[in-house]
Amino acid sequence: MNPARASIRTPDQRLRVFVSSTLRELAPERRAVRRAIEELRLAPVMFELGARPHPPRELYRAYLEQSDIFVGLYAERYGWVAPGEEISGLEDEYRLAPRDMPKLVYVKEAAEREPRLVELLDRIRDDDGAAYVYFADEDELAELVRGDLATLLAERFATAAAREPVWPSTGEPLVVETGHVTPPPVPLSEMIGRERELARVLDLLRGSARFITVTGPAGIGKSLLALVVAHEVRDDFADGVAFVDLAAVTAPDRVTAAIAAAIGVHDTGEGDFDRKLQVALRGRRMLLLVDNFEQVIDAGTVLRDLLEELPDISLLVTSRSLLRVSGEHGVELGPLPLPDPSRIVDRPTELQAASVRLFVDRVRTVKPDFELTAENAIDVARVCVALDGVPLAIELAAARARVLPPAELLERLRKRLPMLTDGSRDLPERHRTMRGAIEWSIQLVPESAQLLFARLGVFAGAFSLEAAEAIARPSPGAAGAGDGDVVVDLEALVDASILHQRERGDRAVYMMLGAVREVAHEHLLELPDARAVHDRYAAWFIALSEEAEYALEGVSQQTWVDRLNDDADNLRAVMRHLLDTRQWSAAAHFAWMLYLYWWVGGHLGEARAWMNEVLDSGEPLDRLTEATALYFTRAIAFWQWPDVSLIPDLRRSAEGFRASGDLPGEGLAYISLGLAQLAALTPPDPVGAAESLERALASMREAGDTWGEGHALVTIGRIELLQGHYDSALERFASSLDIAQRRGDRHAEAIAQYHVGWVRLLLGQADEARRRFEINLDLSCRLAHDEGIAYGLEGLTAVAAEEGDAPRAGLLMGAAEVLRERTGLYNMRPFIVTSPFVDRVLDGPDAIMFEAARGRGRALSTADAVAVAFQAPDGARS
Template sequence: MSAGARVIRTPDQRLRIFVSSTLKELAPERRAARAAVERLHLAPVMFELGARPHPPRELYRAYLQQCDVFVGIYWERYGWVAPDEDVSGLEDEYNLCPPDLPRLLYIKDPAENREPRLKELLDRIRSDDRASFKYFESADELAVLLESDLATLLAERFELSRAAESAPAAAAESEGAAAALPAPLTELIGRERELADLEGMLLGGTRLVTITGSGGIGKSRLAIAAATALAPRFADGAVFVDLSTVHDPAAVPNTLAQTIGVRDTGDAPITEKVVTALRDRQMLLVLDNFEQVLGAAPALAALLGAAPGIAVIVTSRSLLRLGGEQSFELGPLVGEPATALFVERAHAVKPDFEITTENAEAVVRICEALDGVPLALELAAARIRVLSAPELLERLDRRLPLLVGGARDLPERQQTLRSTIEWSTQLLGESERRLLACLGVFEGGFTIEAAEFVAASGPESGDADGGTAAGGSAAGGAGDDDTLSALAALVDSSLLSQHDTSERPRFSMLATVREYALERLIADGALERMRGVHAHYFVRLGDRAELELEGAKQAEWVLRLGDESDNLRAAERYLLGQRDWRTAAHLAWTLYVYWWVAGLLGEVRGWMDEALASGDELDDVTRATALYFTTAITFWQDPDGTVASGLTESAELFHREGDAAGEALALISLALALLAAQSPDPARADDAMETSLGLFRSSGDLWGESMALVMLGRVALLRQNVHGALNRFEESLRIARRQGDELAETIALHHRGWARLLLGDVQDAAVDFGECLGISSRLGHVEGVAYALEGLVAVAALAGDVVRAGHLLGASRSLRERSGLHNAPAFSFHQTFVDQFVASGRADGLDDAVMQGRTLSEEEAVAEASAPLTASGT
């Protein structure tokens, strides 16, 4: 393996801090430095942690090149000069440090016996303007200095990266690159020919390629590499759709919709919305893990027929059997590629691992024993940290024949992978194996807190109440440290991967490892009980989130719940499958704001439809909740009055149960339905809203009060009382801002903007729409972005800015189509202003500008909307 191909990484991909010093004389200082680095959640690179004191220079250089900061600690000793070397390892480290690597150097004083060659090195360091150096006296002082300097350095680098970020991002977007593709942390090894063949098929006009092969063979990794290479060839880039957590073929359109940003608002079939969003786009889709949803193949064929600019790479253990499908069978790595992968993955856990005359044969035999299956190679390589290659081979030879020989009805390669996973678990302690099995119930990853919760209720935990959503034990407790240790062991063994998102560490496991974990739960008779524990955790999380979603931490919780969307779905599916309608409705209700912001109300509607159609007797709160979710989201589509009657019943049921907030929310939606009807009934809507406002105020629900005030303002607008409406909107805005509720703030700003515009205050209206746009964009609230753009369309039309009005109008229409939001007539008045602009005779070129606007991305539209107007009219 060449030096250029060698990549040395930390398993968790944190920033690496190379610590250089003599070993013995500065042992306390090295311990202090390591602790300082780890307190910042960085990765110290030190000889104590696996590096050899005098590795070959080629590897040594690569080792340094994979680090992000160089830290030198010096006192009196220059260090040993190896035979045939001119300088010590200490000086060699400094000489080989890459020129662009930040250098933080610390010199210990007093030093009465500093060796002459070290004095020469320090003199050279002091004159090196690339280095920053300080003096210290104790290990404790060094720790404080290093921690402070690293924090400052990282903050400075972050600010520089932010300044440089926009240009590359814009360039990537112009080339059609897609941010939705995963960024693998390791290089693709041994698949150069397969990658070229796959790219050739898609560039040659093939629109559906299915990569087949056994689990762990590398299908996903190859598909991602191909999509990354091909993304610039597609105007709208490439998108990765992870189906590993989807088990129902009917749910595939929802997963695709969520990935490409289509909101399932429930007002139209999601398949139609997806087709509308993709029919004019040029995009490469990667549909990963399709084998468990093969029933969705006809829907995929229909999409390809309706959207001629779409091409698809599918990864699956089975072909889809569709017309036009091209099969691409992926086999194992053989020979040198298998060895190279093993060595590269071994370097991740033991950077100084090398092929030598003593271990070369063992490495080759390890790769042969594992049939060249990449995942099996990675799992085995993780053990190089504690086992030599010959020792690893001996254990494989002893375990794998026994494991592979079992009577399993699986292909040989899949038996090998399963056996390797089982072998890996046999090297763990009992607590780690038990935890791995429990973690199989999570979908799409999990937090430490969630892992601790299931561990406390796992098999043999003694908790007998975890089988239903009402049971389970509390998270935390005496076992927390044990759980953390077990998690670390599973990460070290490559059975789990760790990554950070939304400032919360998360863990995930590959689908094949999860299959094994679930099999262990089934074998122990614990699967249903652990699914109940899992559901109970997320019901509790929903209870915690409910009030936070209406306050200052709203954006933080929307992001957090977004990370847990697959787990929330799994919890709901479990509860529905148990016919636990009450708890299923309760979980849906507590997360109402999240479903709204994330555009997932259509899925919730489907869940509640199941409850209503079950034939079971539902308690009043459950029926009220189910009726609300199945009717409120279609308030603007009510030609026969069924929506209004359903919401009326919902409000009455909440009232019967004394749930003032529930009744008030149902009355808000009832008022919306009455206002959006073909024959609006503002008087009845006004009565409903006044009652709603009183209920919210009596229950202390400020979020609801803010929403009720907005709806009362809308009633006032319909009655031509614009000043009265403005007062209501301003009162709503004050409450939202006092609460720190950004979603409510955007709604109030949007409505106040229209009231101001109708009163002729164009400048202040533009400010309101602009603020609404900025907050909605930051929240990821696409519906709010669309409304704000439409408000600014009216502002541009009044200003006579044809290009701006047309661009924003086209962009807002395209955004609604691509995101599945079709209820604009119920909330926006912009079309009236556009019609007046056209009638004035000053709108020449508007149609062309609208067509141009349809090609803008959301980011481009927001940027244009935020720029100054170029007024050419009044």
């Protein structure tokens, strides 16, 4: 491994392992290899499409260049060879792997192999830089991969130790991300022909207007214009641009939550959410780009209220119609300028019409050698006129120009478009043209792809190949359904520009534009097995949640949180389907499997609302469903503001989990019950709390649930700490820390380190306390865990206050306060607080110095505050 490659790490400092294989025949093996890699705390680099031309060669070349180890999996197939290519993506990946990269090659025992794969394997065997071994099944493969990677790492560590550590220390520079503001995505294509409208929006934004709505029918280019504007003005707004996508939001009362999520405010289920949003945005110079507002048009007052309360916030909204609220400036998008086909011969400038330029540009993306000529110019102009200059319609037609010359394209449009648009007289004219173009494009793909398109209408957001395959399998008794190859059909839909493909991290995903998704969903509702498709959709994500449940507790936690964040719209849609179809048990199970995701990701408020629907259904619930719903609603409520009335329901939840055989669930319920008993307002019950917490610990140990055991130990330790039993509290925290480190659970480790730090500080060991809080802060930053970062800053505030360093204490305290306000965590009620340490400073001669520094801390970015936190203190002041 050369020095340059040795320095490349994932954001959390793990080595990258690039996995190359065909996909469909090796799906179980790929999953087994992923698990083996993650168990060794390495980062798998795997493409959903396996060895196919998408993602493009440039992308997997870049990932190979940034990877440390190559793992190749081979069975019977050579892989698909794309048009214009001579080798498959499978062979291309092997060839592109750098010569000095360690290569581990695993070949599945098979009776037959495709001839070109045999040739490839012969060349691999002759490569003295590749280790080559056969395997029988995925279990054997996983064991081989684990052993080979462990041996390889040991060897590489020995040779690299003199150069640099394989596992970098926490002293390496951190990329601190807090608030998780969602940036506008990069536009899928170049904008053409909107120069006037672009200038108008920019003039408004850079002038006195703070609320601009871009209007127009579906497919006219509103979102593209807004994205171009956002990237143009991002430097004009000190706090950046946040992208709020409402494509999957249909209820007006969810708009506030969508905006809050886009700027990184956590939904913890407590407090006034509108108020939280205003607190988080106060004092920030920011543009909110709110896309697809037409389906929640009644929520316009939400935006108006934000502008009234927050003078530094500006809004750029896209909608099919104006919101008609005060302060709104409308910019309407119409069709692109059209040429006059009858004047092209004597006036060639007609071919400079924006609609023609767009058509030519999009054709060249699929047919690079396309040129406007005297023979095809009139037909191109007529195509644009037939499509009324609607950009989406033009792009869909251009995608067919790879196989249809303009004359034939025009002829097909003339035959089909009137028939497709005439049946929708209730729609505006331009909308009918766009809908007709979508329908026309769909009818040009194979029948199996048309059926797949309809079924893909079930997705609320982007989706993977595996998810598409799961919902595409035929329903029992559905004649002719699902006969196509999903990969081939997806490729046909991508080629027709009906689907778009993007990479999210190491995963390839598909997505539809909003107007296309509407048509797909309408087609889905016309299928006789539409309900079955929805059920398969739900089943896929429920299975994903079951896979995620334990993965969220270990070394791959952040990987899974990121993946689930990508699927957030689909997760919400699945839950909505389960609730709307009154599948209470499935809804509770789905919520429970993702419990740690809702917690870590700041979505517990949503989970609480869903489970309230289950409890309020008035229908009989089985014990496990009731226990789960009670836990989400009562335990979450307790975490915010404890109340004695919650105690009976938490006890019933614990008993329900026990009766259902769910011991970890029982343990979690007893933890919350114990806390409620201790903190109940009238009166506290410390004896009952101790008993409940010991029962929680016993349940976790009986179940062999080490994650739950660590959680219980921390909670018991907190109570012992508050009671002044420092030695026993330290023992509990140390045991929890040991479990977390053995599991590779960095979130749990951060929590345990934080609590150890408090014991050390209360024992007068300020230096050791500082070290523990710094470890907690480092881990929390790497996890992008806002609450953990706030706790770390607050712990270091207490250390600085104890040492008499008022300026440092004030600076860190101010930064922590702002972080909590920006992320909606300011109402959270911590068990251990800095106030006794800070109060001593405020009661002393350094109070003015502390408050001045506190003000400066509030003006710091969190990244700058973290940098200050890791600087060595100037020394104690007496």
